Amino acid sequence: MAVEVQPMVVPVVDMAMLVVGMDLLLDLAEVAVVGLEMADWYLNMARGPLRHLLNLYSTKNNFSRVTNFLHSNRFLHHLHPFESRFYPSPHPQITNPMKFKPSYFTQFSDFYIFPYFNVHTICALSDNVKKEPASNLTEKVESEPKLECGGDGFTESELGNEDTWSEHERLNFVQIANRDPVEIYKDIRDAVKSEKQSRADWDTLTEIFRSFSKSGWASSQALAVYIGASFFPTAVHEFRKFFFKKCKTDLIKYLVLLGPGDGADKFLFPVFVEFCIEEFPDEIKRFRKMVDSADLTKPHTWFPFARAMKRKIIYHCGPTNSGKTYNALQRFMEAKKGVYCSPLRLLAMEVFDKVNTLGVYCSLLTGQEKKDFPFSNHVACTVEMVSTDELYDVAVIDEIQMMADSSRGYAWTRALLGLKADEIHLCGDPSVLNIVRKICSDTGDELVEQHYERFKPLVIEAKTLLGDLKNVRSGDCVVAFSRREIFEVKLAIEKYTNHRCCVIYGALPPETRRQQATLFNDQDNEFDVLVASDAVGMGLNLNIRRVVFYNLSKYNGDKMVPVPASQVKQIAGRAGRRGSLYPDGLTTTLHHDDLEYLIECLKKPFDDVKKVGLFPFFEQVELFGAQLPNITFSQLLMEFGENCRLDGSYFLCQHQHVKKIANMLEKVQGLSLEDRFNFCFAPCNIRDPKAMYHLLRFASSYAQKLPVNIAMGMPKCSARSDSELLDLETRHQVVSMYLWLSNHFEEESFPYIKKAETMATDIAHLLGESLLKASWKPESRNARNTKLQQEEDVYQRPRSLVKLQEKKRHEKSLPKQRLEKVAA
Numbered sequence: 001m002a003v004e005v006q007p008m009v010v011p012v013v014d015m016a017m018l019v020v021g022m023d024l025l026l027d028l029a030e031v032a033v034v035g036l037e038m039a040d041w042y043l044n045m046a047r048g049p050l051r052h053l054l055n056l057y058s059t060k061n062n063f064s065r066v067t068n069f070l071h072s073n074r075f076l077h078h079l080h081p082f083e084s085r086f087y088p089s090p091h092p093q094i095t096n097p098m099k100f101k102p103s104y105f106t107q108f109s110d111f112y113i114f115p116y117f118n119v120h121t122i123c124a125l126s127d128n129v130k131k132e133p134a135s136n137l138t139e140k141v142e143s144e145p146k147l148e149c150g151g152d153g154f155t156e157s158e159l160g161n162e163d164t165w166s167e168h169e170r171l172n173f174v175q176i177a178n179r180d181p182v183e184i185y186k187d188i189r190d191a192v193k194s195e196k197q198s199r200a201d202w203d204t205l206t207e208i209f210r211s212f213s214k215s216g217w218a219s220s221q222a223l224a225v226y227i228g229a230s231f232f233p234t235a236v237h238e239f240r241k242f243f244f245k246k247c248k249t250d251l252i253k254y255l256v257l258l259g260p261g262d263g264a265d266k267f268l269f270p271v272f273v274e275f276c277i278e279e280f281p282d283e284i285k286r287f288r289k290m291v292d293s294a295d296l297t298k299p300h301t302w303f304p305f306a307r308a309m310k311r312k313i314i315y316h317c318g319p320t321n322s323g324k325t326y327n328a329l330q331r332f333m334e335a336k337k338g339v340y341c342s343p344l345r346l347l348a349m350e351v352f353d354k355v356n357t358l359g360v361y362c363s364l365l366t367g368q369e370k371k372d373f374p375f376s377n378h379v380a381c382t383v384e385m386v387s388t389d390e391l392y393d394v395a396v397i398d399e400i401q402m403m404a405d406s407s408r409g410y411a412w413t414r415a416l417l418g419l420k421a422d423e424i425h426l427c428g429d430p431s432v433l434n435i436v437r438k439i440c441s442d443t444g445d446e447l448v449e450q451h452y453e454r455f456k457p458l459v460i461e462a463k464t465l466l467g468d469l470k471n472v473r474s475g476d477c478v479v480a481f482s483r484r485e486i487f488e489v490k491l492a493i494e495k496y497t498n499h500r501c502c503v504i505y506g507a508l509p510p511e512t513r514r515q516q517a518t519l520f521n522d523q524d525n526e527f528d529v530l531v532a533s534d535a536v537g538m539g540l541n542l543n544i545r546r547v548v549f550y551n552l553s554k555y556n557g558d559k560m561v562p563v564p565a566s567q568v569k570q571i572a573g574r575a576g577r578r579g580s581l582y583p584d585g586l587t588t589t590l591h592h593d594d595l596e597y598l599i600e601c602l603k604k605p606f607d608d609v610k611k612v613g614l615f616p617f618f619e620q621v622e623l624f625g626a627q628l629p630n631i632t633f634s635q636l637l638m639e640f641g642e643n644c645r646l647d648g649s650y651f652l653c654q655h656q657h658v659k660k661i662a663n664m665l666e667k668v669q670g671l672s673l674e675d676r677f678n679f680c681f682a683p684c685n686i687r688d689p690k691a692m693y694h695l696l697r698f699a700s701s702y703a704q705k706l707p708v709n710i711a712m713g714m715p716k717c718s719a720r721s722d723s724e725l726l727d728l729e730t731r732h733q734v735v736s737m738y739l740w741l742s743n744h745f746e747e748e749s750f751p752y753i754k755k756a757e758t759m760a761t762d763i764a765h766l767l768g769e770s771l772l773k774a775s776w777k778p779e780s781r782n783a784r785n786t787k788l789q790q791e792e793d794v795y796q797r798p799r800s801l802v803k804l805q806e807k808k809r810h811e812k813s814l815p816k817q818r819l820e821k822v823a824a
């Protein structure tokens, strides 16, 4: 008897197979170029589920197995990403298995829609089969079709409660509720004109359409048939006109009975879909193309050559100062050909120098510089610059946990997915271990985990500095999270103690940071204390005895927030490095109130990151842009962000920085899309108006096909005040930006590279000199600091920081005595 149910299931399963099959074909076509081995790999990947599905299908009536399988990740993995987006809301007409018609599928000539329908249909069928014996079900289909109304429609019994309806009307309504939406649509389409209705009915109908046009549910369901959110109102408007012009009385009466809201929306939706498919094929095609071009799912398939390789991934997993990078670099140096991917220019430079000193010829490649070492087979580069075309024996990706970085994470993801290396060494904390495991299972790479412990445990000094910078000792690194605080601390220490301070913060060029680090490490001078920002957390080998946190909150570009535990660990871990003067590391805080938070951070286990960053290649943005020819580049980026699809393991990296530059460059005529894309990634401090001005100038000259000139004077001497120091920092940034652009555009357009290189070296030198004698009070760089001060009032700090905050506020009210207070 159950065989009667099968005709419903057959097309569904067929369609599911079609989906998998189509995916498979597309994938095969994509990788055909790679060769047979690759195609075989794909077949094995995709055929498994396909075969499994066939087996299930051939097992008669095993609905729950079919359902389970369709729900399983293995199957969903092979479905179009739309599935995951629309999966939670079943189609109203199809939720009810009795209403489901195999013909429904053929109405949509778009196979992407099937998964959306079929999983729910099969679930519903399966539930029904579970609830009732198949024999009853078959009888029901034949004898009681009227009881099985679609969606939120009415059953006959419900209609029977309404006294006002005649028997004829009631039967009519039940019939309408049960009609195939395709037929309803055709009836309306083929009608000559609509029949006369009462004023009240027209009004209700108007309300129904108003509600439909505003229905978030309908709008999001419409995406499944490629009616975009921006086109949805127009489509509904046209549908309304069509409906009002030709609709029949019984249908109107039925809708009036449903009234505005969910019931009517769900009834109208499939009719609306029919209308759209017939009326707007071009719009649907265009939107579908657009959606397809913003498909960022399955990023592992973007690198077919890397997929064709048998790669071995070695995850060196552990806290700071545990020897991860050391071991990875040993393999790098042993290899015939290797690449080291660094999170910072500074670290790339360190590895470049270290490796060359040890006799392994190595080149350097960062956004700003290319240093080709003759006969070298090794390269130390910044992670953004690594080539996914070159073949390597060994690659090292340092600080792999930065895959989860909200802005730059995509660069690590790209390196992990795309590097063509037999052996890839990942160094980092355990926070991304689980996601790397998942990625490796997607890519088919072998994963080997090596776990590390710190050479010597980090000791927390409970005594703290008791709020007194006079308690600073030789070998201390005082960490503050703003430039202003760094200079305040330096000033106070140098004024009230015999120590001299080196400083390290993000805005300093790598050369200057290295010079300051060398000065601090060298025992034969008076500079024995380091005052640094979080920039100290990565990349420098420093002889730090103790890390002292001046405070534990920082400005995140929007407001003051507690420093994340992972960052606190990373920074504190800088104390006591193996092989340094102080192998036993200590850490503490300036104020006792902060100690609790420091302990909390260091005790906290590493986060388990669920998603890592992704960003489209230029080609993907270009393809997407082709569907939206009349919008600006920043609008294009916004549209991309809104329409792109990602699977659950990835997020789209923040691109406010890119958008801000894109907005500024909007008025520059003559730049191609690719030029704009490249200019937007230039390393420019978007909060510095001077740097932004120079970027605009560079882009304008480039657009006019003029040789781009640096056109910026060189200061004659080192800075004598904080504003002069700020000016030097900005100048270096501008020169650095010029060098970056010269590496990303044709050299003829940026002909003053040599001049820029000399300027960069000279400014870095001047900055170094300036820092040696810096003994002035810091000034605000811009409104940011003012904003920061204003926001301190609203900021909710962790309990341990609240008292400190109050203390600080009090100190601010007495600016003249401030330094004395900090020191005493």
Ligand SMILES: Nc1ncnc2c1ncn2[C@@H]1O[C@H](COP(=O)(O)OP(=O)(O)OP(=O)(O)O)[C@@H](O)[C@H]1O
Binding pocket: 318, 319, 320, 321, 322, 323, 324, 325, 326, 327, 427, 541, 573, 577, 578, 579
């Ligand atoms: N086997 C070793 N022999 C000699 N020195 C070592 C060894 N392992 C590590 N070191 C030294 O210990 C210090 C810390 O090692 P390394 O930089 O590899 O740690 P890490 O775990 O990568 O830390 P981080 O994440 O902070 O970079 C380095 O100065 C390194 O040279």
